Amino acid sequence: MTISRILRHPSFLIGALITATVLVMAAVAFVWTPFPPGQVRIIARFRPPSGINWLGTDHFGRDIFSMIMVGAQNSLSVGAVAVGIGMAIGVPIGLIAALKRGWTDDVVSRFSDLVFAFPAILSALLITAWLGPGAVNAILAIAIFNVAVFARVTRGAALQVLGREFVRAALAMGRGPLSTLLVHVLPNVAGTLIVQATVSFATAILAEAALSYLGLGVQPPNPSWGRMLADAQNHMFNRPWLAVVPGLAIAVTVLGLNLLGDGMRDLLDPRMRERRGD
């Protein structure tokens, strides 16, 4: 994969640029925001965008741009932790299922079926009924879903690699199963997993936004994009612009990650691109 090929791939470039911008915004928010994001100034409520408040203020007079910056932190961290847990548990499960086959494989398949019977929103509602609302419970719901996603994707990809001659040769020459998985199988499925992680990250951000919108995710006063939309809906008739910015933030971030994932898939596996006919 040469640098020039990467630079000639528009969706990869645009996706990487958007993702990097959101990451930088979230990182900068650790050290600087135009205003303290939780600062309530009733006297300055519902200010339209201006040189002082770049994106205006909300019903508590809080600076929207500062809240969007800190909201990026929350969205990205919920997504990253949920996908991280999903990978950390799902990938080993998928690898072992592919290697062992038999009843181990059956158990993993049943587990995935069970998880997919509960869409993430539904399992989040179930977990909330048990533990109450909160960011950690939202992460838990999205993570459980991702464990099943990664177990299934890893299993499928690993089965293909395990059937190839060099892996069978390694096993025949006496390399142990664990070492075969780590040395031969994992590096060959890593590309698929990286692409899946990007797509899952985007889906996790959408799920977190939906849960926070319902009041089941990140709790106030900690700002989150979904929560900002729920608040905006209450003032939509008089202050419609409040409903635009947080939604755009979610959509642009997800768009960036999806473009990045598509781009990486094309760059890592050019045959895929031919098959899809793009």
Added chain:
Amino acid sequence: MIGFLARRLVSVLVTLALASVVVFTVLEVLPGDPAQMALGTEAQEDTLAALRREMGLDRPVLERYLGWIGGLLVLDFGRSLTYGVPVVSLVADRIQVTAPLAGLAMLMSVVIAVPLGIFAARNHQRVGDYGVMGFAQVGIAIPSFWFGIILILLFAVWLGWFQAGGFTPWREDPVAALKSLFLPSLALALTEAAILARVTRAAVLDTLREDWVRTARAKGVSENGILYGHVLRNALIPVLTIGGLIFAFLLAGALVIENVFYLPGIGRLVYQGVTQRDVVVVKNVVLLVSAMVVTVNFLVDVLYALVDPRPKARA
């Protein structure tokens, strides 16, 4: 064929049984005392004792679980703690909103996506194709609940063509009922239409590359004849599969969209059940929704096996 379907049916039943165990465990075993969960920590001891008796919590766990499952089989879902009416009548009421909502959204996404997908495939690697693919990327990225809010802004607040939320019951005014479902369905349909348009385009392109299409061209069949007489019928098989899976996503999406538009559907019922700590409603409705997801996936498999005999050999 029969063997494949029998195996799939067994796995569906196993999944449903496991799902019921999970729901029961999370709501009735793990919290320790579901009556306390329902009433909160401030509740009086005698109120708690009365509710425990009513919920049958004085009986052993296994007996309670079997009692619940036995009730489900004869459509006795128990009585809601907040509404005081049988859950089955609540569900029967609310499904009249959620089922048409999901159905209408499904219809809209097919009507939008299939022509777009065919158009993109016919204009492969030209402006029209890139336009449709751009629409699909954006459609997948936009959260449906935000799109719902934007639709309310445009069509209810500014243009005044629709109401901003709420639902007119079917028996009062069927036209108004349909109208109150229009914007929510459109909000739900966008993401699914975007996915479906991509699938349709890819499927048509794949089929156009088959040898028999070249043969048909060589025999002088017109491009339209090839596309509508031969290709579309074959290309719609993957579209059908994804379409079925999308129905499950639509059900999940309805949980959120109903809250955006204040629609009294299944999603709002379970959401309110959670916020009002109505364990009986949550337990039954969550299992019901997951049963619908599993059943739709099973029906898609059956349909797929009927339409396309090829996968059966693999299964």
